[in-house]
Amino acid sequence: MRRCDTERVGRVVNHFQNDDNAYFMVINAPNTEVHLITGEIGICSLLTGQRGHFELPRVSYQTSKGNVVLFPDEIMPVDINLLQQEINEGYIMLSDGRYLPPKEAVQQCYNAFGIRVGLGDNWEDIYDGWNKEMK
Numbered sequence: 001m002r003r004c005d006t007e008r009v010g011r012v013v014n015h016f017q018n019d020d021n022a023y024f025m026v027i028n029a030p031n032t033e034v035h036l037i038t039g040e041i042g043i044c045s046l047l048t049g050q051r052g053h054f055e056l057p058r059v060s061y062q063t064s065k066g067n068v069v070l071f072p073d074e075i076m077p078v079d080i081n082l083l084q085q086e087i088n089e090g091y092i093m094l095s096d097g098r099y100l101p102p103k104e105a106v107q108q109c110y111n112a113f114g115i116r117v118g119l120g121d122n123w124e125d126i127y128d129g130w131n132k133e134m135k
Helices: 006-015 080-088 103-117 123-133
Strands: 021-026 041-047 058-061 068-070 075-077
Touching: 006 021, 006 075, 021 058, 103 123
Parallel strands: none
Antiparallel strands: 021 041, 021 075, 041 058, 058 068
């Protein structure tokens, strides 16, 4: 929660700009029932009208296995230009509308940061499972 400063929270809220949905990248995958991959990009909606943890705004991240509630320190706004750049660099579109980074990029992230960004030792199994299920 300490990383949820005013600037970070503002970037998340302002990214919606009167839209119901916006793209975000998962930068710190939480340990939830629905496993996410650090670096993946997907569609989120801003959770409004809910009293939550420390009154921080949260988003609902959409997957085919259900939605995951994410905090501002777990995501980064993605505009259409960054999304296109990531697609050009090898991101894979899944049938639920999310984009997975190339496996090599996730491997590098795991080697450099591991669990600090939410990538456990089983990240490769999770990655392969999403990739196989969604094709």
